[in-house]
Amino acid sequence: MPPTAPTVSTRPVLAVENLYRFHGPKGREVPVLTDVSFQVEPGRFVCVMGPSGSGKSTLLHLIAGLDEPSTGDVQLAGRSLGELPEAERTRLRRDSIGFVFQFFNLLPNLTVEENVGLPIAIRGEKPERAHVEKTLARVGLEGRLDALPHELSGGQMQRVSIARALCGGQPLLLCDEPTGNLSQSAGLEIMELLRRLVDEQNATVLLVTHNPRDAALADRVLFLVDGHLDAEHALEGPDLTVEQVHARLAELHI
Numbered sequence: 001m002p003p004t005a006p007t008v009s010t011r012p013v014l015a016v017e018n019l020y021r022f023h024g025p026k027g028r029e030v031p032v033l034t035d036v037s038f039q040v041e042p043g044r045f046v047c048v049m050g051p052s053g054s055g056k057s058t059l060l061h062l063i064a065g066l067d068e069p070s071t072g073d074v075q076l077a078g079r080s081l082g083e084l085p086e087a088e089r090t091r092l093r094r095d096s097i098g099f100v101f102q103f104f105n106l107l108p109n110l111t112v113e114e115n116v117g118l119p120i121a122i123r124g125e126k127p128e129r130a131h132v133e134k135t136l137a138r139v140g141l142e143g144r145l146d147a148l149p150h151e152l153s154g155g156q157m158q159r160v161s162i163a164r165a166l167c168g169g170q171p172l173l174l175c176d177e178p179t180g181n182l183s184q185s186a187g188l189e190i191m192e193l194l195r196r197l198v199d200e201q202n203a204t205v206l207l208v209t210h211n212p213r214d215a216a217l218a219d220r221v222l223f224l225v226d227g228h229l230d231a232e233h234a235l236e237g238p239d240l241t242v243e244q245v246h247a248r249l250a251e252l253h254i
């Protein structure tokens with residue numbers, strides 16, 4: 001038999017299909033998300049931008065399987081969250097998504113090594129020190145395995161949380177305002193790190209932000225406006241500029 005070439009999957013890491021979410025008392029429900037559809041393919045850096053109240057958190061909760069859509073579907077690695085029982089949904093979320101939050105969400109009493117290895121420990125496995133060390137090297141934070149979070153700068157804490165999101169091998173990095181609690185320069189470094197992880201290590205990133213400078217580093221920027229996400233308003237890279245993002249925001253009256 002001839003040797004077969006390794007296949008690189010092009011199946012979307014995340015597919016959001018015709019998502020609707022209503023909130024409010026029965027009979028007086030209001031739409032928070034209206035027919036939202038998009039995909040994130042492997043090795044891509046996709047950004048969702050939207051003003052306060054546009055439905056970003058609602059969308060993130062649905063993607064994470066923490067909330068259920070009124071109608072529509074979320075697929076992670078080709079599997080539909082809605083079709084799974086609770087325990088399997090939790091496992092799929094855990095195995096598919098590494099989360100990066102604005103306030104880092106590191107456990108203060110655990111060392112850097114323990115924080116980074118957490119997703120593996122939660123699976124009931126023992127995180128290998130060498131693997132944690134290698135993951136920290138991927139985010140440019142070598143030699144701080146034994147530090148506690150309070151001994152680190154904000155930018156370093158965010159690197160730890162990115163390492164934690166990568167450590168378990170989840171295919172999607174979901175970053176919710178990852179620079180929101182950082183100085184401008186530390187924020188820029190974090191964004192450049194995310195860009196490098198995509199370009200050089202084939203990571204896949206979904207970034208949610210209202211920061212045009214951060215959004216401009218993505219391959220594609222989607223705009224969520226009053227719960228709508230219209231494909232024709234999306235910006236496509238490569239080499240998007242902050243000016244392009246500002247212009248589209250002005251066009252959409254955001």
Ligand SMILES: Nc1ncnc2c1ncn2[C@@H]1O[C@H](COP(=O)(O)OP(=O)(O)OP(=O)(O)O)[C@@H](O)[C@H]1O
Pocket residue numbers: 023024032050051052053054055056057058059
């Ligand atoms: N559980 C809920 N019950 C009723 N309304 C809700 C609920 N959750 C969200 N909403 C409403 O849905 C809309 C979108 O909220 P959401 O928190 O998703 O927006 P957001 O874009 O994340 O805003 P922000 O950037 O300020 O966090 C808001 O008008 C909000 O009041």
